[in-house]
Amino acid sequence: MTEHTPNTNTPETAGPEPFEAEDWIRTFAVAPPEHVDLPPHHPHCLGCGPANPHGHQLRVRRDAHGVYAHHSFDSRHVGAPAIAHGGAVATVLDDLFGFLLYTVGELAVTRHLAIDYLAPVLLDTPYTLRSHIHSRAGRKLHLRATIENNHAHVVTTATALFLIVDIDHFLTPRHNASAATAPTTHEDQQGPQMDSP
């Protein structure tokens, strides 16, 4: 059995200090107008952090419907040759959903993310990503997103359930992780049932 070795290659991308959650909440109050980029979640965020050389450095603005970004994947995100890795696409969409919180004004995190890869997302190709709030029910934010190419063809769609949390979620992450229990079964988490052998 291989002994687990901690990844020490990327000290510059260490996770955020707890105080950053409070800084981030404060930016809700001063969210910029439509023609200015929204602030990144934090400088090292994998999706949008400008100081993360391994990240996507997504730049997001809001509009009348929600939020949007223009983005190209590159050779760092390759899956099949010339095609973006599905996980990289999911990362960017999850992060884009995170920008909708500026329009909600509350903290929330991804509980469920579902993606339809309708057509390959090509490397070094410009795409427009859009996301909006489909509905809200109490703590539950039902979110939707699309990726479309320059010919207005939608190549990816996504839905997400974000759950509103309080700031303690970010200030005590280790406590929250150890408090995790067996997942609750939800109908919309279930795929087709496998037949018994």
Ligand SMILES: CCCCC/C=C\C/C=C\C/C=C\C/C=C\CCCC(=O)SCCNC(=O)CCNC(=O)[C@H](O)C(C)(C)COP(=O)(O)OP(=O)(O)OC[C@H]1O[C@@H](n2cnc3c(N)ncnc32)[C@H](O)[C@@H]1OP(=O)(O)O
């Ligand atoms: C975007 C956040 C940014 C915050 C920024 C803050 C600081 C800045 C610093 C750092 C941030 C940096 C970057 C992050 C930014 C963006 C990235 C994008 C967003 C993410 O990447 S974020 C990471 C991934 N994310 C997680 O790390 C969450 C792990 N998870 C948990 O921590 C818990 O899971 C929690 C707290 C989410 C919920 O826990 P809980 O105990 O409060 O909730 P519970 O289970 O009770 O469910 C409540 C109700 O939702 C229903 N429900 C549940 N699941 C359902 C389903 N699938 N379908 C239908 N209904 C469902 C239940 O049935 C119940 O319904 P009801 O109330 O009616 O009974």
